[in-house]
Amino acid sequence: MSIRVAILGYGNLGKGMECAVKQNDDMELVAVFTRRDPATVKTLTDVKVYNVDQLLSMQDKIDVLVLCGGSATDLPKQTAEYAKYFNVVDSFDTHAKIPEHFAQVDAAAKEGGKVAMISVGWDPGMFSLNRLYANAILRDGSDYTFWGKGVSQGHSDAIRRIPGVKDAKQYTIPVESALEAVRNCENPVLTTRQKHTRECFVVAEEGADKAQIEEQIKTMPNYFADYDTTVHFITEEELQRDHAGIPHGGFVLRTGKTGLNGEHNHVIEYSLKLDSNPEFTSCVLTAYARAAYRMNQEGQKGCKTVFDVAPAYLSTLTPEEMRSALL
Numbered sequence: 118m119s120i121r122v123a124i125l126g127y128g129n130l131g132k133g134m135e136c137a138v139k140q141n142d143d144m145e146l147v148a149v150f151t152r153r154d155p156a157t158v159k160t161l162t163d164v165k166v167y168n169v170d171q172l173l174s175m176q177d178k179i180d181v182l183v184l185c186g187g188s189a190t191d192l193p194k195q196t197a198e199y200a201k202y203f204n205v206v207d208s209f210d211t212h213a214k215i216p217e218h219f220a221q222v223d224a225a226a227k228e229g230g231k232v233a234m235i236s237v238g239w240d241p242g243m244f245s246l247n248r249l250y251a252n253a254i255l256r257d258g259s260d261y262t263f264w265g266k267g268v269s270q271g272h273s274d275a276i277r278r279i280p281g282v283k284d285a286k287q288y289t290i291p292v293e294s295a296l297e298a299v300r301n302c303e304n305p306v307l308t309t310r311q312k313h314t315r316e317c318f319v320v321a322e323e324g325a326d327k328a329q330i331e332e333q334i335k336t337m338p339n340y341f342a343d344y345d346t347t348v349h350f351i352t353e354e355e356l357q358r359d360h361a362g363i364p365h366g367g368f369v370l371r372t373g374k375t376g377l378n379g380e381h382n383h384v385i386e387y388s389l390k391l392d393s394n395p396e397f398t399s400c401v402l403t404a405y406a407r408a409a410y411r412m413n414q415e416g417q418k419g420c421k422t423v424f425d426v427a428p429a430y431l432s433t434l435t436p437e438e439m440r441s442a443l444l
């Protein structure tokens with residue numbers, strides 16, 4: 118029997134989820150839920166769209182609810198709210214607030230006897246896993262993460278939540294000299310500001326105070342305050358013409374030494390090059406939706422992160438196929 122998946126929140130991630138579920142023949146997309154009028158939400162497939170006020174009445178038709186809202190203001194409320202009623206997966210990526218998000222979601226999921234997976238995606242998510250593996254293996258070393266050049270959905274979402282902003286895209290740009298020093302095993306000590314810059318393209322509402330918007334972006338804690346950030350105000354047409362895509366990617370690196378006197382250098386590198394940040398992120402969310410369902414079917418409950426999920430839960434391979442897949 119297929120795993121019945123539903124989506125809450127129909128933006129870039131919601132559209133990505135619609136595509137990702139179709140690529141998994143052990144799953145079916147049963148519904149999309151939105152806070153808006155369903156009639157205004159045009160989907161890519163013939164999936165039925167409901168207003169979120171219908172969600173609880175459909176609890177018995179949904180095995181996993183994937184939360185596709187924004188981390189800045191949606192997920193802090195929605196994940197804990199619905200973890201009481203559904204197995205849920207979210208992509209919460211305000212790194213500094215993950216511990217408090219975990220605590221709230223864990224209490225709700227345990228109360229409902231459900232599994233909740235938070236901070237699933239590529240960073241946090243796949244990059245988190247690769248940082249942990251590399252750190253566990255190369256004990257004498259240094260960790261580095263670089264993103265881009267590409268469009269951060271979290272940072273773009275955070276800008277769009279500012280009053281007076283109609284639309285926005287944020288590019289994360291790695292400082293090439295820093296990346297080169299790391300690859301050369303120079304083990305540089307780098308501040309946040311020395312690794313990336315951020316460039317924002319913003320469409321302001323008619324009559325909005327652009328100076329105030331720019332100030333709110335540049336001083337925004339957890340998103341922009343620790344970076345050199347530039348803000349460009351452009352028209353909706355220019356945004357659609359010049360910044361329609363959502364490509365991204367990045368690198369997780371760990372450089373370290375082995376041998377009694379550190380004679381040998383090693384570099385671990387995991388990289389992603391993504392045409393579509395939301396479609397790739399949705400593929401990760403979909404694999405972890407499979408894991409959440411399976412773990413709950415075993416009687417597990419509470420909040421999990423990618424660190425708590427054995428790879429076998431993610432895979433459609435049988436145990437015999439997995440053993441040969443080791444080769």
Ligand SMILES: NC(=O)C1=CN([C@@H]2O[C@H](COP(=O)(O)OP(=O)(O)OC[C@H]3O[C@@H](n4cnc5c(N)ncnc54)[C@H](OP(=O)(O)O)[C@@H]3O)[C@@H](O)[C@H]2O)C=CC1
Nearest residue numbers: 126127128129130151152186187188238239240270271274
């Ligand atoms: N961990 C990771 O690696 C990654 C995490 N993310 C996270 O995913 C989050 C969501 O990103 P993204 O999907 O790009 O965000 P969007 O801004 O596209 O969508 C966020 C929410 O806004 C609402 N919305 C979307 N479009 C419209 C519209 N035209 N008018 C009104 N409301 C709209 C939707 O809710 P509703 O339908 O209810 O109105 C939607 O769920 C990001 O904030 C980021 O934190 C993203 C990429 C990677």
Ligand SMILES: N[C@@H](C[C@H]1CC(C(=O)O)=NO1)C(=O)O
Nearest residue numbers: 210240241264269270271289
């Ligand atoms: N969570 C990020 C995924 C990566 C990209 C990123 C950044 O550019 O700052 N940080 O983490 C996103 O929303 O796209």
